[in-house]
Amino acid sequence: MTTTAPKPFRVGFIGAGGIAMTHMKYLKALPGVELVAAADVSDKNFTKVKADFGIERCYADFRELLAKEDTLDAVSVCTPNGLHAANTIAALEAGRHVIVEKPMATNAAECKAMNAAAAKAGKVLVCGFQWRFDPRTQALRKQAEAGVFGEVKYARVQALRRRGIPNWGVFGRKDLQGGGPMIDIGVHVTEMAHYAMGMPKPVAASGMCSTYLGDQPMTALCQWPNWDHKTYTVEDLAIGFVRFANGAVMVIESSFAAHIEKDVWNFQIMGTKAGATFDPPVVFTDHDGYQWNQTPAYVGKDDIFAVKMKHFVDVCRGERANDSSGEHGLMVQQILDGIYKSAETGREVAIT
Numbered sequence: 512m513t514t515t516a517p518k519p520f521r522v523g524f525i526g527a528g529g530i531a532m533t534h535m536k537y538l539k540a541l542p543g544v545e546l547v548a549a550a551d552v553s554d555k556n557f558t559k560v561k562a563d564f565g566i567e568r569c570y571a572d573f574r575e576l577l578a579k580e581d582t583l584d585a586v587s588v589c590t591p592n593g594l595h596a597a598n599t600i601a602a603l604e605a606g607r608h609v610i611v612e613k614p615m616a617t618n619a620a621e622c623k624a625m626n627a628a629a630a631k632a633g634k635v636l637v638c639g640f641q642w643r644f645d646p647r648t649q650a651l652r653k654q655a656e657a658g659v660f661g662e663v664k665y666a667r668v669q670a671l672r673r674r675g676i677p678n679w680g681v682f683g684r685k686d687l688q689g690g691g692p693m694i695d696i697g698v699h700v701t702e703m704a705h706y707a708m709g710m711p712k713p714v715a716a717s718g719m720c721s722t723y724l725g726d727q728p729m730t731a732l733c734q735w736p737n738w739d740h741k742t743y744t745v746e747d748l749a750i751g752f753v754r755f756a757n758g759a760v761m762v763i764e765s766s767f768a769a770h771i772e773k774d775v776w777n778f779q780i781m782g783t784k785a786g787a788t789f790d791p792p793v794v795f796t797d798h799d800g801y802q803w804n805q806t807p808a809y810v811g812k813d814d815i816f817a818v819k820m821k822h823f824v825d826v827c828r829g830e831r832a833n834d835s836s837g838e839h840g841l842m843v844q845q846i847l848d849g850i851y852k853s854a855e856t857g858r859e860v861a862i863t
């Protein structure tokens with residue numbers, strides 16, 4: 512029996528920081544994938560990406576990468592959030608498929624422009640969400656699709672750190688990131704809860720944001736000490752309330768610095784026939800005269816980053832449907848956007 516080698520799939524990177532190297536690691540492990548070039552305004556990682564991942568060419572300007580690297584099939588966008596839209600649109604216009612890290616952008620208008628660019632170019636746009644590929648999320652989504660929950664009425668989303676203000680990168684800079692914990696970590700649990708619910712359309716949001724610690728010098732020992740409090744312009748705590756077109760609602764709690772016992776990374780859904788938690792994955796329901804807590808014996812142990820990167824390559828090769836599309840990314844961004852806008856105005860805002 513002869514096996515044919517997979518067609519080469521050549522990838523370039525815009526941004527060569529922490530998450531780009533995670534993309535590189537998982538992409539390099541896939542058959543037929545070649546890591547070709549990277550662009551970053553800083554050259555601090557160029558030696559490492561050349562040595563560890565065999566990337567031959569590095570550029571200081573992403574436009575030069577797009578102009579010179581004419582064999583690329585795809586580009587991975589791993590820059591700070593505020594650059595995602597410009598980088599993604601330029602790569603799509605250059606005729607490349609794109610995976611863009613989370614959050615898709617800093618606001619919904621940018622996401623709409625990115626989706627329009629993908630449609631115009633006829634290229635794939637994948638949002639770099641990985642938590643929807645967690646076996647627990649997949650198991651709950653399958654329960655929702657099978658009607659186990661009846662109508663999902665409510666989702667509670669929690670991405671809470673007791674003291675986890677990033678002390679690297681630009682995560683405290685609103686101008687470069689678009690926001691703090693809500694857009695940086697709330698986005699992860701929101702995307703997986705929204706996906707598990709069947710992705711209803713968000714129609715309105717209310718929100719509250721508060722900064723009380725990140726813009727101050729450190730007062731208590733913590734795992735990531737001495738963040739840059741002088742440039743910290745994002746929230747420490749954000750709470751959102753979201754309405755969907757099908758009548759369901761979602762509450763999102765997200766914080767880099769919450770006064771709680773310990774960190775929480777979880778979502779809960781409540782429906783007319785059953786509810787569930789993500790961690791641990793349990794379905795709460797009634798049947799035959801009893802209330803049951805149903806725990807799956809085994810849901811699998813996938814490495815969600817490996818699944819995310821393979822999903823991207825498979826979608827680009829036309830081997831599977833896009834399960835993390837720009838349209839999904841837009842809905843998640845509309846949720847985040849609505850919460851931030853409401854927090855500024857003190858009123859519920861419509862999502863259009």
Ligand SMILES: NC(=O)c1ccc[n+]([C@@H]2O[C@H](COP(=O)([O-])OP(=O)(O)OC[C@H]3O[C@@H](n4cnc5c(N)ncnc54)[C@H](O)[C@@H]3O)[C@@H](O)[C@H]2O)c1
Nearest residue numbers: 526527528529530550551552553589590591592612613680
């Ligand atoms: N999916 C996940 O779990 C996950 C985890 C961490 C970060 N991220 C996302 O990845 C993105 C990058 O985060 P990171 O942790 O890798 O940050 P990072 O600071 O380690 O890397 C960002 C890189 O972008 C470079 N950069 C800045 N401006 C640039 C420009 N104009 N052109 C080219 N490069 C430029 C920086 O020099 C830096 O090397 C963010 O959007 C973040 O939300 C996702």
